[in-house]
Amino acid sequence: MYGQTEWAGLIRDVPDFPRPGILFKDITPMLANAAAFAAATGALAEPWRDAGVQAVLGIESRGFILGAALARALKSGFVPVRKPGKLPGSVLTVEYGLEYGKDTLQLRADAVAPGTRVLIVDDVLASGGTLHAALSLARQQGCDVLGAAVLIELQSLGGRGRWQADLPLTATLRFP
């Protein structure tokens, strides 16, 4: 059995990346280890096993990796939420504020039917802007959003406060 101590120990802290002052949580050493990847995605899926998730909405790009594995664990579909200009056809768009400037996420309008029970997933919850933007897109599309799952919550950045309080938000690892 590969426990949390083992797989969490493979997430590397990279100081001052991609900008000075950011402590970047690099999950790639954990992903590269078969037992760690399986245990981490199993733990991510655990709170959602009986939730009736029909589609996982994964946020580009590390949310694709975890989200696809999560979708397999939950036997659900997978829908990508992408950076602008990547999706063909008719798309829904949300712009959201970052510490400096703005960012944009898009969802293909026909990727998921209104009323679908969806779970939003990303690797890290920091300020919460990204997860909130994905929630807005899912709502615009008329999805039934069950909640969100992140592997890592950086509590000091207050992202949970930007999430809708009455919707579950599960975090497998929390850092103060």
Ligand code: AMP
């Ligand atoms: P936020 O919108 O501030 O909650 O930022 C979350 C998004 O930025 C996620 O898609 C993460 O992949 C990325 N991110 C933010 N902070 C970090 C960090 N310290 N380490 C790794 N990824 C991060």
